[in-house]
Amino acid sequence: MSYIKAEDVLPKELVETIQQYVNGKSIYIPCKEKDTWGSQTNIRQYYAIRNNEISEKYKKGVSVKALAAEYSLAEKSIQRIIRTCHKQDILN
Numbered sequence: 503m504s505y506i507k508a509e510d511v512l513p514k515e516l517v518e519t520i521q522q523y524v525n526g527k528s529i530y531i532p533c534k535e536k537d538t539w540g541s542q543t544n545i546r547q548y549y550a551i552r553n554n555e556i557s558e559k560y561k562k563g564v565s566v567k568a569l570a571a572e573y574s575l576a577e578k579s580i581q582r583i584i585r586t587c588h589k590q591d592i593l594n
Contacts, residue, residue, distance in 0.1 A: 556580060557587035
């Protein structure tokens with residue numbers, strides 16, 4: 503991410519007002535219309551498919567430890583994925 507100088511894009515009065523709160527500090531100003539995470543790529547779909555595979559393998563008897571090794575994830579991450587998929591199964 504590149505930074506721009508506030509003085510170059512904001513009115514002097516606004517810069518002075520902001521300085522009252524964050525003098526000399528860097529701040530992040532989010533986009534007004536922000537897309538949801540993964541909305542411009544297929545990453546959400548990729549993780550949904552991967553997590554469903556993990557859950558199905560676990561249901562078929564594959565251990566958490568083996569799944570963690572196969573997917574290069576921590577055992578806690580595998581447990582979280584299984585728990586989340588189980589909750590989704592209950593809701594559907």
